[in-house]
Amino acid sequence: MITRIKGTQDISFDSIDYWQYIEEAIRKITRQYSYTEIRTPVFEATELFKRSVGESTDVVQKEMYTFDDKGGRSITLRPEGTASVARAFVENSFINLGSPTKLYYVGPMFRYEKPQTGRLRQFHQFGAEILGSESALADFEIIEMAYSFLKELRISNTRLFINSIGCPTCREKYKEALRAYYSEKVTTLCEDCRRRYDTNVMRLLDCKIDKEIAGNAPMTLDFLDDDCKEHFEELKMYLERANIDYDIDGHMVRGLDYYSRTAFEIKSSSLGSQDQIVGGGRYDGLVEIVGGKHCPAVGFATGIERIVMLLKSEEISISSSKPDVAILATGKNEAIVGFEYARRLRKAGISTYVDVMERNIRNKMKHASRTGARISLIIGGEEIEKGIVTVRIMRDGSQYKVNGDYMTNYIVDKLRNA
Numbered sequence: 078m079i080t081r082i083k084g085t086q087d088i089s090f091d092s093i094d095y096w097q098y099i100e101e102a103i104r105k106i107t108r109q110y111s112y113t114e115i116r117t118p119v120f121e122a123t124e125l126f127k128r129s130v131g132e133s134t135d136v137v138q139k140e141m142y143t144f145d146d147k148g149g150r151s152i153t154l155r156p157e158g159t160a161s162v163a164r165a166f167v168e169n170s171f172i173n174l175g176s177p178t179k180l181y182y183v184g185p186m187f188r189y190e191k192p193q194t195g196r197l198r199q200f201h202q203f204g205a206e207i208l209g210s211e212s213a214l215a216d217f218e219i220i221e222m223a224y225s226f227l228k229e230l231r232i233s234n235t236r237l238f239i240n241s242i243g244c245p246t247c248r249e250k251y252k253e254a255l256r257a258y259y260s261e262k263v264t265t266l267c268e269d270c271r272r273r274y275d276t277n278v279m280r281l282l283d284c285k286i287d288k289e290i291a292g293n294a295p296m297t298l299d300f301l302d303d304d305c306k307e308h309f310e311e312l313k314m315y316l317e318r319a320n321i322d323y324d325i326d327g328h329m330v331r332g333l334d335y336y337s338r339t340a341f342e343i344k345s346s347s348l349g350s351q352d353q354i355v356g357g358g359r360y361d362g363l364v365e366i367v368g369g370k371h372c373p374a375v376g377f378a379t380g381i382e383r384i385v386m387l388l389k390s391e392e393i394s395i396s397s398s399k400p401d402v403a404i405l406a407t408g409k410n411e412a413i414v415g416f417e418y419a420r421r422l423r424k425a426g427i428s429t430y431v432d433v434m435e436r437n438i439r440n441k442m443k444h445a446s447r448t449g450a451r452i453s454l455i456i457g458g459e460e461i462e463k464g465i466v467t468v469r470i471m472r473d474g475s476q477y478k479v480n481g482d483y484m485t486n487y488i489v490d491k492l493r494n495a
């Protein structure tokens with residue numbers, strides 16, 4: 078048997094209802110906030126991620142699915158969506174449409190990580206980005222939108238963590254302080270960290286091994302210049318005015334190089350070690366890095382698989398995609414009539430399942446129960462002869478003979494109570 082690749086999932090019977098529930102919430106929230114959808118390719122030039130996410134990040138160094146195509150180009154399956162959005166923004170000159178540009182995306186991302194609960198190699202993100210605004214109002218809207226989305230899904234037990242990592246100027250001072258802090262410890266660090274010390278010292282804070290040392294490192298907030306400080310204060314004020322609680326995590330620098338100023342994460346206590354459900358922040362330098370003019374921007378992304386896990390663990394009830402009616406016809410002629418009834422029901426907006434197996438009525442009934450249909454329509458020889466149908470209410474097994482001409486109205490009425 079050929080099996081699926083490690084770290085990927087087949088999403089169907091046991092969770093597809095959750096996915097559709099989440100997708101509906103995405104459409105609703107993005108419409109409410111008036112963001113435009115963007116669908117970028119799932120693969121891009123490798124250079125895009127190297128330049129934007131950063132050469133020394135774990136994502137670029139260890140986690141990318143990179144290959145040469147038949148034309149000898151280096152291609153990478155996108156590990157995240159922001160770099161592609163920035164590239165598309167520049168390539169399509171969205172800036173000419175007037176600032177800001179508010180975009181959202183939903184789709185698969187690929188990271189060669191060690192698979193575990195909540196961590197996959199193909200996972201899906203819903204993300205939103207505002208390009209063109211430097212204001213803390215944009216940071217606030219992005220965080221509020223992520224919150225509204227979780228609220229729409231009825232998810233609770235979440236906590237927002239915010240930080241500011243400053244602009245490149247404040248960050249140089251911070252990096253110096255970090256280098257000084259780590260200088261005596263560097264020989265005791267893991268191999269990756271020893272390399273990061275020289276190449277990109279801020280990435281030391283992402284280390285999953287040397288966590289304790291990172292926990293006592295200097296905080297980014299102590300190195301902010303006046304403008305960055307004011308920007309962060311404004312964001313805090315907007316959050317407070319909207320009653321969105323937050324904690325400050327002065328060590329949160331996020332694992333991608335393009336961030337500046339605001340960084341934030343939303344975590345859930347209902348998940349295990351992979352507790353981060355939303356990640357985001359400001360990336361004022363990214364558009365320039367991918368070849369555009371300076372354009373400040375901010376955004377978030379959330380992992381849909383983690384949200385599915387949360388909905389399940391918080392036992393949030395969602396409506397299922399079970400049919401309203403199952404049509405059970407006992408022979409070929411009966412089935413032809415059955416399809417006609419199905420057409421009428423579907424036209425009336427009723428979800429109708431037709432059993433296309435040629436088997437006896439007992440087995441058809443068993444199958445109808447399994448589909449979860451609330452009503453079965455039985456069509457046998459007698460029904461055809463008399464121009465009637467037998468309507469069976471699955472909940473209590475009661476049956477009614479109904480004239481075929483009035484069947485649709487009868488079913489609509491019964492479904493209100495079945």
Ligand code: HAM
Pocket residue numbers: 156157158159188190195196197198200201202204205206353354355356357358359360375376377378379380381382383
């Ligand atoms: P990120 O924190 O790398 O940020 O990912 C965002 C979310 O994607 C995480 O909070 C998590 O829910 C989900 N996620 C990440 N990796 C995996 C995985 N291996 N398996 C399952 N879920 C995963 C970004 O990707 C940024 N582009 C976010 C952003 C948008 N920043 C600004 N705009």
